[in-house]
Amino acid sequence: NKQVILNNYVVGFPKESDMSIVEGTITLKVPEGSSDLLLKNLYLSCDPYMRFFMTKEDNPLGIGTYKLHSALRGDGVSQVVESGHPDYKKGDLVYARTRWEEYSLIPSSEICLKIEHTDLPLSYYIGVLGVSGLTAYAGFFEVGSPQKGDNVFVSAASGAIGQLVGQFAKLNGCYVVGSAGSKDKVDLLKNKLGFDEAFNYKEEPDLNAALKRYFPEGIDIYFENVGGKTLDAVLPNMRLHGRIVVCGMISQYNLTQPEGVTNLAHLIFKRVKMEGFLIIDFFHLFPKFLEFVVPLIREGKVVYVEDIVEGLENGPAALVGLFSGRNVGKQVVDVSRE
Numbered sequence: 001n002k003q004v005i006l007n008n009y010v011v012g013f014p015k016e017s018d019m020s021i022v023e024g025t026i027t028l029k030v031p032e033g034s035s036d037l038l039l040k041n042l043y044l045s046c047d048p049y050m051r052f053f054m055t056k057e058d059n060p061l062g063i064g065t066y067k068l069h070s071a072l073r074g075d076g077v078s079q080v081v082e083s084g085h086p087d088y089k090k091g092d093l094v095y096a097r098t099r100w101e102e103y104s105l106i107p108s109s110e111i112c113l114k115i116e117h118t119d120l121p122l123s124y125y126i127g128v129l130g131v132s133g134l135t136a137y138a139g140f141f142e143v144g145s146p147q148k149g150d151n152v153f154v155s156a157a158s159g160a161i162g163q164l165v166g167q168f169a170k171l172n173g174c175y176v177v178g179s180a181g182s183k184d185k186v187d188l189l190k191n192k193l194g195f196d197e198a199f200n201y202k203e204e205p206d207l208n209a210a211l212k213r214y215f216p217e218g219i220d221i222y223f224e225n226v227g228g229k230t231l232d233a234v235l236p237n238m239r240l241h242g243r244i245v246v247c248g249m250i251s252q253y254n255l256t257q258p259e260g261v262t263n264l265a266h267l268i269f270k271r272v273k274m275e276g277f278l279i280i281d282f283f284h285l286f287p288k289f290l291e292f293v294v295p296l297i298r299e300g301k302v303v304y305v306e307d308i309v310e311g312l313e314n315g316p317a318a319l320v321g322l323f324s325g326r327n328v329g330k331q332v333v334d335v336s337r338e
């Protein structure tokens with residue numbers, strides 16, 4: 001049972017060498033009388049939040065850290081091999097909080113969803129049909145309170161969440177601009193994902209000027225994925241009564257000294273509502289979200305870009321690549337052939 005384990009706690013940017021591939025020793029059997037499930041993992045999700053579990057101190061969410069020399073925990077799509085729980089049987093496909101290994105023995109409470117729409121790619125259940133999709137949906141519609149015609153700016157726009165926020169905003173009749181870190185990503189945003197405009201933030205010497213160019217009348221909704229300099233440039237460009245949906249601040253996660261934000265006073269001048277959220281508070285919306293998004297995918301009105309690497313041994317590089325923008329779209333590790 002091949003596994004990806006954490007070798008040491010991480011300070012600063014995570015590196016591939018912080019993780020190793022080892023041969024683990026779990027018993028591939030559900031213990032007698034237990035309601036656990038033995039899963040064959042098929043697709044593993046690379047998520048920025050996994051960095052919070054790599055620190056020695058408890059993470060800011062207060063939900064523990066990874067145990068050194070054990071398989072990383074993460075979201076995955078898996079197939080039930082053996083079940084001690086009456087709701088699941090051998091062969092069922094599930095979206096679960098699993099581990100970075102070929103087979104996992106997990107309590108049934110770690111199952112998030114039994115997969116039913118199997119005509120769609122299974123990997124979608126850790127992307128557009130999983131937490132990434134739900135985060136885009138809840139963040140944009142519930143926290144952002146969009147109105148038709150709003151001017152929407154999305155950072156990390158080509159990523160797992162950003163690409164969906166942009167598409168949901170377009171479906172809602174908004175004007176949408178995205179920022180991303182390469183020319184290819186900018187092309188993708190404009191030519192495949194339907195954004196009105198997009199720019200490469202790494203090539204803009206003055207972000208404030210770039211935003212003024214794309215939003216001469218100001219921004220109604222900023223969907224925040226990156227924080228730092230981008231947030232600082234957005235603040236003076238917000239429109240009266242705008243909303244800043246604080247989903248993530250990936251540019252800050254690896255800094256030992258977070259960057260300061262100097263333009264917060266614009267929240268007052270423009271009466272802007274800035275609100276953070278955690279997707280765990282919106283899990284009750286999962287069924288409503290799937291009812292919304294599955295038909296849109298089937299009709300081709302929502303598309304989803306994935307970046308799939310093959311094999312557990314390529315998992316560590318894919319995971320750390322999130323912090324340098326190596327991924328184009330949702331980063332997935334395909335372990336189905338292990």
Ligand code: NDP
Pocket residue numbers: 047048049131132135156157158159160161162179180181182185225226246247248249250251252277278279280322323324325326327328329330331
């Ligand atoms: P992505 O698929 O967007 O991958 C991360 C992307 O972030 C990279 O591809 C890169 O794109 C960009 N990035 C990395 N470092 C920087 C930097 N220093 N400055 C600017 N951009 C950077 O990830 P997700 O869509 O899964 O996550 C997006 C955000 O949402 C993250 O901040 C994450 O923590 C947050 N999140 C929040 C949740 C919640 O409950 N609130 C739930 C899930 C995720 P580029 O090439 O464009 O730089």
